[in-house]
Amino acid sequence: AQSVTQPDIHITVSEGASLELRCNYSYGATPYLFWYVQSPGQGLQLLLKYFSGDTLVQGIKGFEAEFKRSQSSFNLRKPSVHWSDAAEYFCAVASGGSYIPTFGRGTSLIVHP
Amino acid sequence: DTGVSQNPRHKITKRGQNVTFRCDPISEHNRLYWYRQTLGQGPEFLTYFQNEAQLEKSRLLSDRFSAERPKGSFSTLEIQRTEQGDSAMYLCASSSSGGPDTQYFGPGTRLTVL
Numbered sequence: 001a002q003s004v005t006q007p008d009i010h011i012t013v014s015e016g017a018s019l020e021l022r023c024n025y026s027y028g029a030t031p032y033l034f035w036y037v038q039s040p041g042q043g044l045q046l047l048l049k050y051f052s053g054d055t056l057v058q059g060i061k062g063f064e065a066e067f068k069r070s071q072s073s074f075n076l077r078k079p080s081v082h083w084s085d086a087a088e089y090f091c092a093v094a095s096g097g098s099y100i101p102t103f104g105r106g107t108s109l110i111v112h113p
Numbered sequence: 114d115t116g117v118s119q120n121p122r123h124k125i126t127k128r129g130q131n132v133t134f135r136c137d138p139i140s141e142h143n144r145l146y147w148y149r150q151t152l153g154q155g156p157e158f159l160t161y162f163q164n165e166a167q168l169e170k171s172r173l174l175s176d177r178f179s180a181e182r183p184k185g186s187f188s189t190l191e192i193q194r195t196e197q198g199d200s201a202m203y204l205c206a207s208s209s210s211g212g213p214d215t216q217y218f219g220p221g222t223r224l225t226v227l
Contacts, residue, residue: 009153036218041220043116043117043218043220044156044204044218045218046215051213090156096213098168098169099213099214100146101216103156103157105153105154106154106155
C-alpha cells in the first residue's frame with residue numbers, strides 16, 4: 001500500500017528566507033506525486049505535480065519540487081518565502097489504477113516578519 | 114466562479130441525527146471524490162464516482178455513511194445516526210478523467226456533532 005510521510009509537523013521561517021518541506025513516499029512502482037496547499041477556510045489548491053519526465057517540477061507561486069527516486073522523496077522548495085505563504089502544505093502520492101491520492105498529515109508553515 | 118462548491122459550509126448537529134452534505138463539481142468533470150479531514154491530518158479518501166457509478170466505497174468509514182450521484186452531476190454524502198467521532202471537515206473534489214489527473218477541491222463542510 002502506498003503511504004506518505006511528512007516528518008515536519010511545523011516549520012517556521014522568516015520572510016525572505018528559503019524553504020524546504022520534506023516528503024517521503026512508499027510505493028513500489030513509479031508514483032504520481034502532488035503538493036497541495038490549504039489556507040484557513042479554503043479548499044486544497046494544487047501547487048505542482050509530477051507524473052513523469054523532468055524530475056524538477058515547477059509549480060505556481062514560485063514553488064518547485066524535485067523527485068528523487070533513490071531517496072523516495074519529493075521535497076518542496078521556494079527560494080524566498082512571503083508572508084502569504086503561511087498555510088498547511090500536503091504531499092500526496094497516487095498509483096496506477098484508481099489514481100486516488102494518499103495524503104500525508106501535512107506541514108504547517110509559519111512565516112515570521 | 115465555476116469551481117467545486119459544497120453546501121452547507123458548516124453543520125452543527127446532535128448525536129444520533131442524520132446529516133446530508135451536497136457537492137457540486139466542476140461541470141465538465143466526470144469524477145467526483147469524497148474525503149474526510151480531521152484536525153492535524155491530511156484528507157482521508159472515502160469514496161468516488163465516475164459519472165453516476167460509485168466505483169469504490171469500501172473505504173467509507175462505516176455503514177452509517179453513504180453517498181449518491183444519481184445523475185452524474187452533483188453528489189450527496191449522508192451520515193446516519195451521527196456520533197461525536199464524526200466531527201470533521203468533509204471535502205469534495207472533482208477531476209476530468211480517470212487518469213492521474215488533478216483533483217480540484219471544494220471548500221469543505223465542517224461537521225460538529227454535539
